[in-house]
Amino acid sequence: MANKKQGSTLKAGSIYQQIIKWWLVIGVVMVLGQIVLGGITRLTGSGLSITKWDIVTGTLPPLNSQEWNEVFDLYKATPQYAKINAGMSLIEFKYIFFWEYLHRLWARLMGFVFAIPFFIFLGKGWLSPDLTKRLGITVLLAAIVAAFGWIMVASGLIERPWVNAYKLTMHLSLACILYSYLLWTTFKAFQPKVKSFPHTVWKRWALGLTILIGFQVILGGIMAGTKAGLQFPTWPDMYGVYVPNILLDSSMWNMENFSNYDEIPFLVALIQFSHRTVAYLLVIIGLYFSYRLFKTKHSQYIQKGSIMFVIVLIAQILLGIFTLIGCKGSIPVALGVFHQMGGILLLSTILFIDYQVLKK
Numbered sequence: 001m002a003n004k005k006q007g008s009t010l011k012a013g014s015i016y017q018q019i020i021k022w023w024l025v026i027g028v029v030m031v032l033g034q035i036v037l038g039g040i041t042r043l044t045g046s047g048l049s050i051t052k053w054d055i056v057t058g059t060l061p062p063l064n065s066q067e068w069n070e071v072f073d074l075y076k077a078t079p080q081y082a083k084i085n086a087g088m089s090l091i092e093f094k095y096i097f098f099w100e101y102l103h104r105l106w107a108r109l110m111g112f113v114f115a116i117p118f119f120i121f122l123g124k125g126w127l128s129p130d131l132t133k134r135l136g137i138t139v140l141l142a143a144i145v146a147a148f149g150w151i152m153v154a155s156g157l158i159e160r161p162w163v164n165a166y167k168l169t170m171h172l173s174l175a176c177i178l179y180s181y182l183l184w185t186t187f188k189a190f191q192p193k194v195k196s197f198p199h200t201v202w203k204r205w206a207l208g209l210t211i212l213i214g215f216q217v218i219l220g221g222i223m224a225g226t227k228a229g230l231q232f233p234t235w236p237d238m239y240g241v242y243v244p245n246i247l248l249d250s251s252m253w254n255m256e257n258f259s260n261y262d263e264i265p266f267l268v269a270l271i272q273f274s275h276r277t278v279a280y281l282l283v284i285i286g287l288y289f290s291y292r293l294f295k296t297k298h299s300q301y302i303q304k305g306s307i308m309f310v311i312v313l314i315a316q317i318l319l320g321i322f323t324l325i326g327c328k329g330s331i332p333v334a335l336g337v338f339h340q341m342g343g344i345l346l347l348s349t350i351l352f353i354d355y356q357v358l359k360k
């Protein structure tokens with residue numbers, strides 16, 4: 001009788017663990033979705049359409065003509081409307097409002113998906129102390145990302161007709177940190193024990209490649225914030241040269257050009273040149289690393305991770321090229337969104353490899 005009861009307890013515990021695992025997966029997917037929605041709002045110029053940060057009352061969109069006219073009037077007072085969208089119709093405004101509203105609504109939904117099950121699981125004692133701690137850090141990171149999102153939006157409501165590129169990059173970087181931390185937590189839930197990886201050299205390569213990908217994500221954020229793709233929409237050269245002439249002019253290397261990037265094309269040239277160069281390095285280093293890692297035959301997880309990394313890397317490079325050459329007057333939204341998603345998936349695959357080779 002005792003054995004039967006113990007078996008039932010173990011079975012129930014296994015069910016609880018599966019519920020928690022897939023809850024974490026849903027959380028990872030929702031954070032990824034939020035990053036993608038953020039890319040859409042940026043590419044459609046929607047991020048400044050909602051000028052207030054009403055956490056509770058902002059849950060509902062305008063419900064009648066009067067409310068729509070009120071929020072539209074608030075938008076008309078922004079620099080973006082005056083300098084870029086003057087004369088925009090209410091229907092056109094509703095389009096950009098929709099993407100920013102969905103972006104904020106999705107963030108609220110994430111809060112419910114995380115918070116309600118978290119307290120239920122905690123009350124039932126289903127969460128280990130380590131997982132409870134990690135989830136607490138996840139909530140803190142999410143709050144920081146949300147707060148910095150408003151700081152970013154506020155930067156475009158005063159003088160510039162779009163958000164500050166550096167603040168946008170910080171917002172994206174924090175979102176990627178949140179995503180990476182939650183993804184790593186999910187790895188721990190699904191694979192608590194990892195076979196020890198003895199190849200010290202490839203551990204260092206994995207760590208270095210992760211840092212390089214992180215740096216590339218940051219460059220991509222500044223690329224997006226400065227709309228750098230519009231300045232040199234050619235490949236493999238930049239209007240006939242590998243290094244733009246403006247970067248070879250020593251007088252251009254001053255803090256003013258880093259600050260007033262929307263007036264002088266120095267920063268956009270520097271960022272795009274850097275983004276391209278790092279991409280080439282990632283291809284060379286990434287393919288070589290993946291090949292050597294695959295050849296170790298250490299585990300099926302590492303071999304599958306290596307194959308997936310190569311697939312995502314090649315797809316991401318192609319998406320980057322097609323997005324760039326498609327920047328004829330405007331950035332192609334669909335390609336830009338897929339390129340951003342590709343960057344997050346590339347980050348995901350290298351983190352999966354890291355988990356297999358670095359975790360002790």
